[in-house]
Amino acid sequence: MGQHLLSGNPPVAVSLRHSPRARRISLRVSGLDGRVTLTVPRGVSEAEALTFATSKGDWLRAQLAGRPDCLRVAAGIALPIEGRLLRIGSGTGRGVRLTSDAIEVSGPEAQLPARLEGWLKARARDRLAAASDAYAAQLGRGYSRITLRDTRSRWGSCSSRSALSYSWRLIMAPPEVLDYVAAHEVAHLAEMNHSPAFWAVVARLLPDYETPRRWLRREGAALHRFRFSD
Template sequence: MAERVLQGQPDIILMLRRSARARRITLRISSLDGRVTLTLPTHVAEREALAFARQKEPWIRKHLAARVEDVRVGYGVVLPVEGRDRTVIAGSGRAVRLGEEALAVPGQPDAVGRRLQGFLKARARDVLAAACDDYAARLGRSYSGLSLRDTRSRWGSCSSAGRLMFSWRLILAPPEVLRYVAAHEVAHLAQMNHSPAFWAEVTRLYGPYDAERRWLRTEGNALHRFRFGD
């Protein structure tokens, strides 16, 4: 990809990307790092794509201004864990300790983010596995495995082989949101689609889910602002 500049206050860096699959010029702003990608079909001239970007400049600036800034995790940072804000503080001993109001992380300050990420991933696995075991038992189906990733585009998935995948950052969401996502993916063990029958299965397993889906749409992206040194 090539870089181009949309001059202004401040300048906007455009990542110019040509695609044989593209049928029209498109703009995308990453919710994670604010990168602006301008994609154009191979037959479209660059000047035409840049003219399109200038036309969309107010829209680009509006979305960049609304983007939540990244937070580098370290001592003093307030981090939501299972839906509750906890302050990251210096700890003693060898293990990270989760309290009602604080996360106590031992070790050197420059290793806090990495240690805390490892702790959160382990906790996410435990909590998600317990929820999935519960829902799978109710469904009368079993899953073949469970993995965690730091996915940007989805909170979970279920493969045709019955393997479940989740974003470990769900541990930063309220518990009911995590459990809804677990129920959603487990329901795919019975319905590998998003048909009315699938949503009926989700409702049977979890109950009403509109509030949890809405939370993910409106608040979910903010969970990606926390940077752990990875």
Template sequence: MSNQHLLGDPPIPLTLRRSARARRISLRVSALDGRVTVTLPERLRTEAALEFASEKEDWIRKHLARQPAQVQVGIDTLLPVDGTQRRVVAATGRRVELGPDTIAVPPAALHRSLERYLRELARDRLAEASDFYAARLGRSYARITLRDTRSRWGSCTSDGGLMYSWRLILAPPDVLRYVAAHEVAHLAEMNHSPAFWNHVHRLFGNYEPARNWLRSHGGELHRFRFDGPERSGE
């Protein structure tokens, strides 16, 4: 891969990806983070790919304009936790506390404390769901890893390792459980064949609503940022 830019106001970063299987140039704008990827045949000149992207500039900018606006999380931010909108408020103690419609966070280390809490909550929910579906499938997994992935919500390695995006804790519970069922099903089928989807259906039931929710709204979970400046505490 190589990085280039499409000139304009503002400039658009481009990721050029060469593929031995590509027969023509293709263009993709990620619904998760707005990354623009141009895939081209291995022997094609870089200039040809840049010309192609330039011709599609209006199309690219229209897609980028639809990307959800970034939200720097802070006091009074509305944050979906378990799919329920909760307002971030200042905690009176030193612990993060989840309420029916609020999430109280110590202001002195708001971003660090809140992200750590959400990751721990995601691990608990995903471990519980993975255990449930693995038992139903009659297979065991090796480990669970959480990351802040942009290209996928989960994955399963050949040795049984499950990886999930911790941002699934911001989605409705059924969506989180669907992703867990999806990845656990890969313990039996390391593909997306009809047999694989039969496993997902047997484990989870009708998965289409949750799958469609991720396609339509998954990108919104990546608009929340937890990297703001921290206040000095007492």
């Protein structure tokens, strides 16, 4: 996948993706991290595809203008953890400690983002495993494993081999949102589709699933604005 910069004010970074199955040139702006992808079908030159992207420059800038700016994680910024906005600060002793209004990270300041990210991933795994276990037991189905990733296109998935995968950034969302994603993916153990039967399973596992689902659609993209590494 190549990278190109479309001229204009401001310039727009575009990733080129060649696809033999695509039938036409297409542009996609990720709703999670704002990444712009230009899909180039077989038989279409990169120059032609870039000309198309350039013609859509005003549309691209309008899509990107409404997105929140990225924030580099560091002491002093506020970070959502389980739905609470906590100020990051330097701590004493070892590890990471939560207070009523802050998250304190010990160690050298240069290592703070990596240490905090590791702590968040461990906490996410614990919470997601507990939620998945509870819903799987309620459904009477088992899963093979849980994997955590920093996915941009989806918050969770369930494979045909009953393997569950989640975005670790769900630990930043309110607990009921994390529960919804776990219920959604566990429901796929019974229904590998998004049919009415599938949504009936989700409703059985989490009756008020529509409320956290709406939150994720409305607020979820903002969880990707926090950058833990360059």
